[in-house]
Amino acid sequence: MEMRFDMAQNGALPPVARSCGGQSCENCVVRDHAICAGLDDADRDALSRIGRRVTLQAGQTVMWEGGDSTVVANVIDGTLKLATSTGDGREQIVGVVYAADFIGRPFGARTPHSVTALTDARLCLFPRGSFDGFALRHGELQHRLLQRTLDDLDRTRAWMLLLGRKTAREKVATFLLDMGRRLRADADGVIDLPLSRQQIADVLGTTIETVSRQMTEMKRTGVIDLVGRRGVRLVDSAALEALTEAG
Amino acid sequence: MEMRFDMAQNGALPPVARSCGGQSCENCVVRDHAICAGLDDADRDALSRIGRRVTLQAGQTVMWEGGDSTVVANVIDGTLKLATSTGDGREQIVGVVYAADFIGRPFGARTPHSVTALTDARLCLFPRGSFDGFALRHGELQHRLLQRTLDDLDRTRAWMLLLGRKTAREKVATFLLDMGRRLRADADGVIDLPLSRQQIADVLGTTIETVSRQMTEMKRTGVIDLVGRRGVRLVDSAALEALTEAG
DNA sequence: CGGACATTTGATACTTTTCAATATTCGTGG
DNA sequence: CCACGAATATTGAAAAGTATCAAATGTCCG
Numbered sequence: 025m026e027m028r029f030d031m032a033q034n035g036a037l038p039p040v041a042r043s044c045g046g047q048s049c050e051n052c053v054v055r056d057h058a059i060c061a062g063l064d065d066a067d068r069d070a071l072s073r074i075g076r077r078v079t080l081q082a083g084q085t086v087m088w089e090g091g092d093s094t095v096v097a098n099v100i101d102g103t104l105k106l107a108t109s110t111g112d113g114r115e116q117i118v119g120v121v122y123a124a125d126f127i128g129r130p131f132g133a134r135t136p137h138s139v140t141a142l143t144d145a146r147l148c149l150f151p152r153g154s155f156d157g158f159a160l161r162h163g164e165l166q167h168r169l170l171q172r173t174l175d176d177l178d179r180t181r182a183w184m185l186l187l188g189r190k191t192a193r194e195k196v197a198t199f200l201l202d203m204g205r206r207l208r209a210d211a212d213g214v215i216d217l218p219l220s221r222q223q224i225a226d227v228l229g230t231t232i233e234t235v236s237r238q239m240t241e242m243k244r245t246g247v248i249d250l251v252g253r254r255g256v257r258l259v260d261s262a263a264l265e266a267l268t269e270a271g
Numbered sequence: 272m273e274m275r276f277d278m279a280q281n282g283a284l285p286p287v288a289r290s291c292g293g294q295s296c297e298n299c300v301v302r303d304h305a306i307c308a309g310l311d312d313a314d315r316d317a318l319s320r321i322g323r324r325v326t327l328q329a330g331q332t333v334m335w336e337g338g339d340s341t342v343v344a345n346v347i348d349g350t351l352k353l354a355t356s357t358g359d360g361r362e363q364i365v366g367v368v369y370a371a372d373f374i375g376r377p378f379g380a381r382t383p384h385s386v387t388a389l390t391d392a393r394l395c396l397f398p399r400g401s402f403d404g405f406a407l408r409h410g411e412l413q414h415r416l417l418q419r420t421l422d423d424l425d426r427t428r429a430w431m432l433l434l435g436r437k438t439a440r441e442k443v444a445t446f447l448l449d450m451g452r453r454l455r456a457d458a459d460g461v462i463d464l465p466l467s468r469q470q471i472a473d474v475l476g477t478t479i480e481t482v483s484r485q486m487t488e489m490k491r492t493g494v495i496d497l498v499g500r501r502g503v504r505l506v507d508s509a510a511l512e513a514l515t516e517a518g
Numbered sequence: 519c520g521g522a523c524a525t526t527t528g529a530t531a532c533t534t535t536t537c538a539a540t541a542t543t544c545g546t547g548g
Numbered sequence: 549c550c551a552c553g554a555a556t557a558t559t560g561a562a563a564a565g566t567a568t569c570a571a572a573t574g575t576c577c578g
């Protein structure tokens with residue numbers, strides 16, 4: 025049984041990297057994709073007065089598992105992980121979130137999982153109480169939040185099939201295709217993974233060695249190409265697709 | 272790799288076992304626990320006119336994975352499973368729902384998982400389109416739906432930790448305690464499980480033999496008692512609790 | 519260019535799955 | 549009410565897949 029404790033740079037949230045009273049939304053890159061989309065100018069302005077912009081460095085944790093739910097946020101950019109752990113330090117990543125996603129637990133006292141930046145990231149952070157109140161007064165916002173939560177639930181349940189029923193090979197293949205869909209490749213077709221091998225293992229419910237072996241094997245058979253620690257090129261997506269089930 | 276196809280009595284939904292235009296809500300046993308709670312009499316009446324009561328027999332499937340999302344429903348009584356499968360027949364149960372729970376995918380075109388009755392069950396069934404419209408016009412209902420979906424998501428994510436990181440013993444112990452919390456024991460302290468060994472395995476992401484072996488071992492050590500196929504008595508809940516993590 | 523850290527690779531151990539009987543449960547009909 | 553039989557569950561033995569432990573190699577940052 026693995027006993028791993030992450031002693032990484034888990035510094036607490038810094039004291040407001042940059043507040044943005046008023047100036048935030050007009051030039052916000054996710055304003056048309058986050059839950060704020062659909063609010064009229066006045067409402068969005070009101071919402072922006074509740075929130076503040078915060079910058080995170082890779083490794084920083086914003087919310088802790090089992091902690092009070094004091095804040096919620098929109099992700100402006102960067103990638104973050106949602107994670108839960110057993111008492112003896114085994115970790116399971118239960119979600120990876122990207123720009124325009126919503127994080128935190130509205131309408132509830134506790135955050136059931138931790139939220140940690142995988143890359144440098146920027147958030148639009150709201151005190152939960154104020155956000156809850158605002159959402160209650162704005163049906164459209166609440167509707168978008170519901171839509172998003174329903175989608176999250178669907179995706180999470182699909183991932184349960186992977187965790188409970190897929191082999192190591194299928195897990196890794198599914199993961200790589202998922203990353204290919206979510207992240208943009210550079211000119212050479214290389215994707216820069218925001219997760220280390222350990223974190224990939226924590227997403228897939230397996231170990232770092234197993235992930236490594238599967239990737240090496242896929243490289244050997246020409247399905248993918250590995251470049252450096254974080255780079256992957258999906259050489260043959262069709263073959264990769266085939267590996268996601270049976271084989 | 273397991274190749275199992277359930278040829279069980281998967282008859283289609285019967286043509287309205289019992290419609291309930293108007294008479295439904297007054298004496299509904301879940302009216303104060305389902306999402307309808309909080310609606311005033313007029314609104315609840317309006318909602319009831321959209322829905323109809325349906326009786327299901329154990330084994331019947333109401334919604335299919337990947338199928339059109341045409342209906343949603345409240346569970347009046349009984350237990351149902353939500354499941355997804357791989358193309359080659361491996362199944363993962365992604366949720367078990369009980370009286371007062373809500374099922375189906377509102378505000379979406381497809382049902383991402385199947386819904387099948389584990390016991391005889393009664394539903395209050397709504398055409399999705401009508402339900403969506405009603406929910407959009409009733410913020411309170413939508414809020415309760417959001418609350419419920421957020422709770423579902425939290426529970427689902429907690430289960431991911433079990434699927435990805437727990438051992439067979441921990442899985443079975445966690446499952447039994449969960450059933451103990453949700454189901455009421457009879458006078459002898461015996462719980463009647465709504466799931467077969469195979470279904471338990473499908474919930475836990477393991478096999479029928481492993482579930483059986485773990486339970487037998489727990490019986491041998493006096494932690495639980497097995498009575499018949501479906502009966503369990505949680506003799507020593509504290510010991511069971513201890514088995515849910517490490518040990 | 520050195521060195522810390524991440525990843526890969528190798529060998530072995532262990533848990534769980536798989537395959538194969540055997541036993542039990544429980545509904546049905548005599 | 550008991551006997552039968554199909555479905556379900558348990559048990560056993562062997563095989564497979566992963567995890568674990570240990571070492572070597574590679575990467576990237578000062």
